Amino acid sequence: MSGKKHAKDKTRAEDEAWKSAGPTPNETLPVQTFNEYQCTGNAETDFPALCALLNVKDIPAVIAKFPASSASQTEGSDTDNQLQTSDASFCSKPCLKLELESKDRARSMKVSGWRVNEQIFRALQKMLPSMNQLLSLGFWQAGLTDRMVVALMNTIPLCSSLRVVALEGNVLPQQGYHLLLSEDSVLTHLSLRNNRIGVEGARLIGSALSTARSANKNLLSLNLAFNCIGDAGAAHIAQGLRLNRTLLFLSLCNNQIGDAGAAHLAAVLGEFALTHDEIVERRKLLLERAQAALVKDEPLQTLAGSTTSLGGNKGETRGTPKKKEATRKDEKVAANKDNQKPNKKTTDTRAPQPRGGKAGGKEKQHPEEDRSNTSLNEAELVDSVNPLLDPSVHPRDGQLFMPGNTTLTSLNLAGNRITEKSLPLFLVSLEMQGEGGGLLRLCLQRNIFPPGNEFYVKIKELMAPLDPIEKNNSEEEGLGE
Structure with missing residues (x-):
């Protein structure tokens, strides 16, 4: 009896030792909580x-x-x-x-x-x-x-x-x-x-x-x-x-x-x-861009000023602040160009931003742009990101106007309550978009106007060469013939 009792005690001691040692390297404890679970992706x-x-x-x-x-x-x-x-x-x-x-x-x-x-x-x-x-x-x-x-x-x-x-x-x-x-x-x-x-x-x-x-x-x-x-x-x-x-x-x-x-x-x-809020934000962005360009130029001007000081030429030393002042004036003119009449030639040389987000033309606007290609690239990047800085923004009749949204390529308004009263408005906007991008597809079916309305017919004729679905259908019909 003493031998059996000794064997049981030995087995119990081994079990306790295994529990205290934990699992072997090839074993893992079962997950007990939701937070402990490691997802496999399956x-x-x-x-x-x-x-x-x-x-x-x-x-x-x-x-x-x-x-x-x-x-x-x-x-x-x-x-x-x-x-x-x-x-x-x-x-x-x-x-x-x-x-x-x-x-x-x-x-x-x-x-x-x-x-x-x-x-x-x-x-x-x-x-x-x-x-x-x-x-x-x-x-x-x-x-x-x-x-x-x-x-x-x-x-x-x-x-x-x-x-x-x-x-x-x-x-x-x-x-x-x-x-x-x-x-x-x-x-x-x-x-x-x-x-x-x-x-x-x-x-x-x-x-x-x-x-x-x-x-x-x-x-x-x-x-x-x-x-x-x-x-x-x-x-x-x-x-x-x-x-x-x-x-x-x-x-x-x-x-x-x-x-x-x-x-x-x-x-x-x-x-x-543009609304009042949009004009305020535009002026803020223009000011920030002008200040960024000024900061880029300051190290070069400071270096030039220290060189002339070492040379002892007082005239050159005094000339540097005037140069900075002239630069600030030029940039102030750029920041406040909202209040000036647009130059049609300048506007034409930089077309509105295309749909891909690329910057517009690289016509020189200010002498400062020649001094730093980095400043020019950063300004163009900002222009491409924020449409308020579109170079085509211009004043007219006491307001600032900008091109409409030419990024949207498909607009579906089918099954609504639009009457023939709205059709001339869409036609004018579509004609205004021209070749600079804009809608390729406009769906106006199942609205409250006759299919034979003259403005609706003109809209369909204007959109047919642009609509990729219509083009594919016409190409398939041509192949079928």
Whole structure:
């Protein structure tokens, strides 16, 4: 008996020693908490594990598939019908839908038609930064809240590849959609369809697109279709387009926009007068640019002054401050050129900035520019970034005018309440844009005017050679003949 007791004591001592020593190098302790979990980047593994750690009941399945091959997509309408049918069954139960880039890496993730609670959203939020090949994220009728959108806004910068977000059918009481297109947002494509966005939401989105002091510089396309923006909201969106020089595609179809809202949108496409706030900001920018150029020149002038002092030539020493004073006067003239009449020849030599953001012509404006190529390049960079410093800004009739938004290439206003009253306004703005860029596609179908209206016919004739879709259709018809 004593031998058996000794053996049990020995076994117990060995167990205690193993516990105190911890796991061997080839063993790991099981994760005990949500915060301890290290995501692998594989959603099929991470999502159920994270949900389990949060004690989620009925964890949604993760269903992954590779995108349809290009060969299957060219087989015809039957393939499209099959895809639609599979998608319908795919979303019949709550699931996380993944489109794979490789065996265990997703390039697209979508939640469709089921409510995401706080726990599930926490799991998604923790998982997203590890999915380094994820390009697109979509929530369709997922019941997201304002708090979740704020969390999503904070998570997106941590995702190395995520640039496309679709937030559709999610009504937010506080209308916080604008948080996704803030000045420092990295998103390039954003869809906010069917969210009941009203006037206040449109105001916030317009301010996010641009103000006199800030502008979104990454977003290329914005889909606001099937909302409740109306005339007042359209005016706010138009305000945001004044100084935004990044957005290429904008859809405002089916938004109850009438002639009042259409007038604001048409006006921003053509030449328009600067507001008081914009003029103040422009003068501030001009002053900052002049001061920056002066700072660049000061070391050279100081060095010249110290050399003449060593030589003992009093005349040269006294001449240096006069030279600085002359330089300041020249730059003051440049900063206050708002109040002078424009020189047409000078304006013609520097055309408005093209869509690509390249600087305009390099005609010499001031003698100081010869002294520092660096100052010139920095000034041109500022010009290309901020449209308030566009060299084509000019005074007329007591106001300052600047070219309209020629960066936007596609504007969809189909399915609204626009009448024939607004058509001449769009025609004038389109003709004003000329060959310096501007709209390539303007959709005005399903509005309240006859298709045979003379102004609508002229608009279609003007846009037909520019519209890439129309051009492709005409080319295909020509090949068919």
